[in-house]
Amino acid sequence: xxxxxxxxxxxxxxxxTTDVVGSFDSSNIITLATSKLLNTVMTIATTETALELGDxxxxxxxxxxxxxxxxxxxxxxxxxxxxxxxxxxxDSTAGLNWCCVHLxxxxxxPYAIANSSACKVQIFLLPL
Numbered sequence: 001x002x003x004x005x006x007x008x009x010x011x012x013x014x015x016x017t018t019d020v021v022g023s024f025d026s027s028n029i030i031t032l033a034t035s036k037l038l039n040t041v042m043t044i045a046t047t048e049t050a051l052e053l054g055d056x057x058x059x060x061x062x063x064x065x066x067x068x069x070x071x072x073x074x075x076x077x078x079x080x081x082x083x084x085x086x087x088x089x090x091d092s093t094a095g096l097n098w099c100c101v102h103l104x105x106x107x108x109x110p111y112a113i114a115n116s117s118a119c120k121v122q123i124f125l126l127p128l
Contacts, residue, residue: 003032005061005126009100011053030128033058038125044073044112048080051110059108060128062090066090067096068119075099077107084110087121 008027013020027099038054053059066073066087075085084107103110103125112121 003035005030005032007061016018030061032060033127036127038123041067041120041122044114044119044121046114046116046118048076048111048113049081051075051112051121051123053109053123056125056127057105059125061100061126062103063098063100063120063122063124064112065122065124066119067097067122068114068117071115071117071119073112073114073119074097076111076113078109079111081106081111 006027006029010025011023013022015021036056039055040052040054042052043049051064062089064075064085067090069090072089072092073087074083074088076083085101086095087099088095088097092099101107
């Protein structure tokens with residue numbers, strides 16, 4: 001079990017007023033190319049801020065989490081690029097404060113921007 005990453009995700013939805021129920025569960029084991037890992041916290045300004053992704057050349061599996069309890073953060077594929085994730089404030093009931101993506105060729109140098117005040121984000125990145 002060298003360099004294996006296990007990713008498990010589950011979601012359940014129930015609306016008692018309409019009897020709508022749904023669920024999704026998935027679990028994957030991914031073999032990593034190297035044993036490098038980036039796990040860092042950085043500050044995102046209210047202007048576009050490049051995400052610090054270290055010296056991992058083959059960027060792959062990435063989790064980005066907003067640690068701020070008040071403001072949201074938007075993550076873009078590049079400077080002035082399209083927004084691919086909105087990270088709600090931590091403990092928000094409006095949405096998730098994190099995203100989990102495999103960074104594709106168009107998002108190898110992502111940027112982020114905080115809503116109305118600088119926010120700290122945690123970045124967890126592994127090469128694939």
